Every structure is written in structure tokens, then in C-alpha cells.
Amino acid sequence: MPKDPEPLYHPTADTQAGYEVADRPRNPGAGGETHQQPQAGEPALTTSQGAPVADNQNTLRAGERGPALLEDFHFREKIFHFDHERIPERVVHARGYGAHGYFETLEAIPELTRANLFQKKGEITPAFVRFSTVAGNKGSADLARDVRGFAVKLYTQEGNWDIVGNNIPVFFIQDAIKFPDLIHAAKDEPDRGFPQAATAHDNFWDFISLMPESMHMVMWIMSDRSIPRSFRFMEGFGVHTFRMVNARGEGSFVKFHWRPKLGLQSVLWDEALKINGADPDFHRRDLWDAIQAGDFPEWELGLQVFDDAFADAFPFDVLDPTKIIPEEDVPLRIVGRLVLDRMVDNFFAETEQVAFCTQNIVPGIDFTNDPLLQGRNFSYLDTQIKRLGGPNFTHIPINAPRCPFHHFQQDGHMAMQGPKGRANYEPNSWAQGGPRADPGRGHQSFPEAVTGEKRKIRPESFADHYSQARQFYISQTPLEQRHIAEALVFELSKVHAPEIRERAVAHLPNIDEGLAQQVADGLGLKAVPRPHEPAKAPVHTAPSDALSIQKKAPGSFKGRKLGVVITDGIDAALLNALQDAVMAAGGMVELIAPRVGGVLAADGAEIPAQQKINGAPSVLYDAVAVLASEAGAAELAALHPARCFAADAFAHAKFIGLGGAAAMLFDAAGVTQRDAGMMELAKPADATAFVAALAGLRFWDRLAA
DSSP, X not given: OOOOOOOSOOOOHHHHTTOOOTTSOXXXXXXXXXXXXXXXXXXXXXXXXXXXXXXXXXXXBSSTTSOBOTTOHHHHHHHHHHHTOOOOOOSSSOSEEEEEEEEEESSOOTTTOOOGGGSSTTOEEEEEEEEEESSSOTTSOTTOSSOEEEEEEEEETTEEEEEEEESSSSOSOSSGGGHHHXXXXXXXXXXXXXXXXXXXXXXXXXXXXXXXXXXXXXXXXXXXXXXXXXXXXXXXXXXXXXXXXXXXXXEEEEEEEEEETTOOOBOOHHHHHHHHHHOTTHHHHHHHHHHHTTOOOEEEEEEEEEOHHHHHHSSSOTTOTTOOOOTTTSOOEEEEEEEEEEEOSOHIIIIITOOOOTTOOOTTEEOOOOHHHHHHHHHHHHHHHHHHSSTTGGGSGGGSOSSOOOOOOOOSTTOOOOOOSSOOSSSOOOTTOOOOOOTTTSOOOOOOOOOOOOOOOOOGGGXXXXXXXXXXXXXXXXXXHHHHHHHHHHHHHTOOOHHHHHHHHTTGGGTOHHHHHHXXXXXXXXXXXXXXXXXXXXXXXXXXXXXXXXXXXXXXXXXXXXXXXXXXXXXXXXXXXXXXXXXXXTOEEEXXXXXXXXXXXXXXXXXXXXXXXXXXXXXXXXXXEEEEOHHHHHHHHTOHHHHHHHHHHHHTTOOEEEEETTHHHHHHTTOOOOOTTEEEEOSTTHHHHHHHHGGGOSOTHHHHO
């Protein structure tokens, strides 16, 4: 019988020793592939069991062209792991991005809570935060019009505390039993699989139009809050009312607020659409860039603390998750700050595998009877078992406590640690019998009296669905109100069933008659539909400036980015002055040119660019400037992406700096009028005044005209 051919790969003595000489050519296989043997100091490739691998290019076969052999353990392990590389994505909040940081206690509050992290000013607690969208899958874009998840895991000395919140302080529904219906309605429609990461379709508005309790949330998600400019410019809320309990067992109600130190900022809807096309990872990239540059984002933790007397007198039920407590009624008490200063080492191991659970609380924090919170406490644990393979997901490092922990839990899928010794039960009589319950240090639930019949019922105190929706709307600036109306018109224009559109609009007169008329006109309805009869008549509520983004503008360009288009022949001194002024204001500058290699200034200096004009539309920047020579401006004017850059910057109310012959580009883009938001940069000294104006973030007067 003929002999089998020689093996395709003959290990040399050097490779068998584990290394080869650094300048020695790699050994090719028969097909020309490269067997990259370790260089000096490089580790050898091994299996996950630690066995060194000799060949990572070929499957073990019976003969050169024969079948693969079952005994090729390296191949089997490699393919097995690849086949299981993806865990089920989250049903909601699938599109997420996380970072590490720390929480610093700024005020000790032992009178409110016995929680360990609040006992001493200056206490530092490690933290991990995950931001996310809700409706889209992992592959959706960042700038969907959507609620943003804002989940914080604090690794305290007495266990992990998860504040699993959103960037909006209320929710669509009052009872968790409706959550599957809400998400099914909001997701892509099951018979067609679209639209992705969008609520502008029949199913969502059919459900919402039949749920008056959602109207407050509708105002929030149709506002600019649902299209934030950055995670760094976004508020976070615990949503629910919780309790804090002190060492004497006394309880207070509390709501949690994360307030960004850089202030709030959102984008326009047209910008969101174009950002998704230009950079679907816009929010991720922004957070990455900021932290890598050492510009660490920061939030203050504010508490709204109130007692039973306030709760009893407040016009709305504090257990209703569709309601807020205005900051004018209960001001925020700032007790700490959250700083994000380190990106993850591995996205999957940390951001994808992190498991947040609302039930993860520490001694001194307790729940209330908010029916949505009660349901979440059940749901989250169940979800993590499904996603992460079993009950031992806390063994994954990102989920493990940073403090000592001891229990009798054992075995189960993927167990990686367990108690030592003979005793795996309690009580026991062994001398070294393991951990015992500690009534002094352990969590104690607040002893709230509970009475009543067992019934499926919604309390009458939850019945007012329009008053706070009206309060939110009247608290906005006229321009923000216009954005809400435009958002409603856009969303409902994607609804094909006329009866659903009319039923949705019929809620709006109970919020604001002017809003109802604008939306009806925008949809081409002959008249505003007859309003739905409220379950409880709305009451007057005073406007709250804290609910408006524009009224809380930070008055600073810190943390923002100026996009500067440059051409050959520009004044290098002017550019340097502009960059210096932006950096002094705490902002960033990105240079854009017709060619990514950069330009030559008038003095012959080479100026590299970070972006090419067709890959850096103006929607990616908070403000823009164009510095162009006459020849450069003519070149830009001939480029469609450059004309779009100019036209969009003007349309989106950006502050615009004009240097050299830049006006030629804007004329070519059809922007022939000039306003106070377009400032001449004729000499280096002009940069200071321009950057000072950027603190306004937008020249809103342009859109109000």
C-alpha cells in the first residue's frame, strides 16, 4: 500500500524548544500560510487547559486529503468556544457601553442611612457604569430616539449596590406586569422584523394610545432628552422611590439623581439621523475619547429626601413610577460625586457580562412598594441566570463583590469558587462551622405596616395621568416645545392606521391644547380629535425650570468639540490662537481638511489633519470654524461634502467661525445671510471672542427666527 505523504509541517528544533531566532523567516505550510512561532519573550499559544499548541493552521487529518480526526482536541476546543462565543443579548438595553470609575462621598449622612459608603466624608467606592439604549439590538446605532439606561454598580465594603436607572426619571407603565407588552410593542414588529431601534410604528403607538398612564413619559421621550449629545451630558435617575434607613431603624423616602458636571446637552433630530449615518458609534467614541484624553466625566449624586408627612400631602402618589417630585418642592441634596476614569480592558468580559439587579442593595438602603420596582426585583435575577448561564454569574469578576463574602451556596453551572470545610449548611454544630447571620450588621428591612386584601388592583392615587405631562410641557422653552410637537408629528406620520394616529392625538388636549393643534395640523387631521375622558381630572402644576435642558444650559464649552476645516494657505497663527483658546476653555479641537494628510500653511508649515472632509460632517461637532485661503475656499466650494458641512452647521444653529475666504464656501452652500452666530476670524485676537461665544453652545436665535 502507498505510504501516507509526509506531514505538511515539520517542526524544527528551534520551534520544538518554543522559540525561534528573531530574524529567522517564519515557516510556511504547504499552502503558503505562516506558522508564527513565538519570538523571544512572547508566550506560546496554548489550549484553554494550558497545553502548548504546535500547529494553529491545520486540522489533524487522516492523510493529506483525508477526513478530520475526532481526537484533534485543539480543533474541537477552538470551534466549541467559537460556537458559544455569543451569549444571548439583553432583551432591552442590549446596546450598551461601560466604564470604570469611583464614587466619592462628599457629605456623610448617618442620620439618613447606615449604608457604609455614606458614613465618612471622603470615602472612595469603586464603581462601574453602563450606559445604553433600550429598544435596539446590540448592532443598532447610538443616536436612536430612545430612553438611555444609566446603571451604576457600586462595590461597597458591605456588598454591591446597583442603582439601575435611566436618563429619564419616570417610566411608561405603573405596574411591571405590563412590561412585556410595552417592550413587545416598542420593538420591531414581529411579522416583518422592523423598524429597528425606533418607536415610530403602529404597534408602539397603538399600545401607548391605549395606556393613558404613559402620557407623562411620552412627553419626555418626544423631547430632546431622548437624543442626548453625549453620555457625559446626560442626567441619570433611579426612577423609583426608595428608602434610606439609619442605624436606629428610622426610614426616609429618597429619590436618586445623577447630575452631570458638564451640564445637559442634546442634538437636533436631523443631526441624530445624520450622526447615525456618519458614526453609529458616536456616543461610544465620545466616552472613549474623553477618558483616554484624561477628561474624566463626572456626575454629582443628588438626593431628594422626604418623609411620610410630605408623601401624604403631595398631590401625587410617591410610589407611582410615572410621577416625579419637582426639585422646587424637594431640592437636591448633593452627597457625592461619580467619576469615570478608566475604560474596560475587555468589552465582552466586562460591559457585556456585567449583571445589574435592582435587588442588589446594601444595609441602609431599602425598597418601597412601587409596583414597577417590585416586579423589577424579580425580573433582573431571572434575566441574569438566562443570559450568563446559571446561578454563578457573581463569580464573573465584573459582578463579584470587592469585599469579603461568605455563604453556603455550592455547585451549579460554571461554579468557580465555593466554601471550604465540612459544613455546607446552617445551623450546624461544628467548631469551624462557617459564616453565621449577623443581626447587628446585616440588612434589615424597614418595618412598614402592611394591611389589606389580596387583590389585583391599581390604587386610585395612581389615576392622574395628565397633570405632570402638562407640567413637563409647559416647563420647556418655546423651541423645546416645538421640538416635542415635531417629534410627535414625525413618529405618528410613520403610523399607517389612521385610527391609531387619531387616538394618540386625542390624549394631547388633556396636556396642552396648543400642542394638540400643532400635531393635528402637522398630520393633516381635519380637526383635533375629541379628547379622551381622564380617569382623574388634571390639576394645575407650576412650571419647573429643572425639567428644561435649555434653561439649565451650562454656559461653558468645557468638554465640547470644535471642528475646524482648514485648507492650504491658511494663517497658522490664527489657527494656533483658535486652538489655544478652545483648550483654555476646556474644549477640544479636531482639524478637517480636503485630504487627511493635512495642509500647508501660508508660511510653509505642515499642519496634519485628523479627518477628511467627506468623513467628518458638521453634525459631529458642537461648533465649527472654517479657515480657508481663496484657492482653498474655491476647492471646498466644489466639494459636495464641504457644502453640506456648511449648510448643516447653519441649519443646526451651530456657532460658526469664518476665517480668510471661508464665506465663499457658505455662499456656495446657499447660506448667504449672516447672523450674530457667524463670527469673523480675521486675526488671532478674534479667537478669544469667538470661543467665549461658544459657551452658549448653540445660536438658538437662528431657529427662532
